[in-house]
Amino acid sequence: MKLLALSGSTRRDSWNTRLLHAAAAAAPARAEVAWAPDLSALPHFGEDIEAQAFASGPVAAFVAAVHAADALLVAAPEYNQSIPGTLKNALDWLSRGTDADRLAGKPVAVAGATVGPWGTRLAQAHLRHVLGVIGLRVVGPSLFVAGAASRWDAEAGRWDAALQARLQAWMDATVAAAGTG
Template sequence: MAVRILTLVGSLRSGSHNRRLAEAAVQIAPEHVEVGLFEGLDTVPFYNEDIDAEGSVPAPAARLREAAAEADALLLVSPEYNGTIPAVLKNAIDWLSRPYGAGALSGKPVAVVGTAFGQYGGVWAQDEARKAVKIAGGVVAEDLTLSIPSSVVRFADLHPVDDPEVTEKLSGVVEGLAARAAATV
């Protein structure tokens, strides 16, 4: 049985470098690992406890929770917006953290990677994502990281899957995350 990794991308732009990095994770996954991209984070409403009631959870949020619950692990791919995590990714973490103590992130291995225009590759946003995931009950794989700087230049004419350094490091993250997930099943 394949290990299932759900990937959430913090950029909604169709041609974003982080979206392409997530696509690369799908393409380079080994045979025993199924990496899937969650589509529709843009339709998940902002978390509001008033609408998070049994029987009335908005369908996009319920679909997100279901996809995360079915996954063995999560891979978050985050750009950096104004020095921090994009709202769409933080919102997904908020929905996945509920119900408190039993959310879809609870006890699941999670890795955070990403690329950004700046010289540090979005590490501030990735650190914020790891912090939020930990508080939400996920088990953050602190040693499985990848921060790619200068995305606008590096990926101007090159898809991340065609960059040998990126695919080597991304493969390490995917394989490490799959091994953590297999160990917890």
């Protein structure tokens, strides 16, 4: 099974990118995890550039990577109780073009990490809504990580044992649910 990891954060030391790296390391043997192209390279969506953007460049590469995956792993921070604009822009590009109907039913698992106490609950609710509108099928349990800074062991370069166990369970459930669709 080919999984595509998509971080909704462009921050260099992103908690969400770290979360996806740990998830990739916890993937079952039958799952291979690849990384989505850099979302910040995507131009702002606009109908005036749509045809040209799908012909080549970062939009074409991003859409091709999503279509090549059997399932997506999306981790996003919470900005003002919603998803980052960069992630929303990427999802807007996915919803367009002649191949947009290929997304119908494609499995996607959702996670999020934040230093705050809510664990990206509101952002994930918005993300689930947008994913559903564009035809993706959210699978498995959500993974909410609150207090990310206190859960990361910088010396060991990994999350605490309890979160590592949750990541393992999240990946197992995601792969199982994605394989049944």
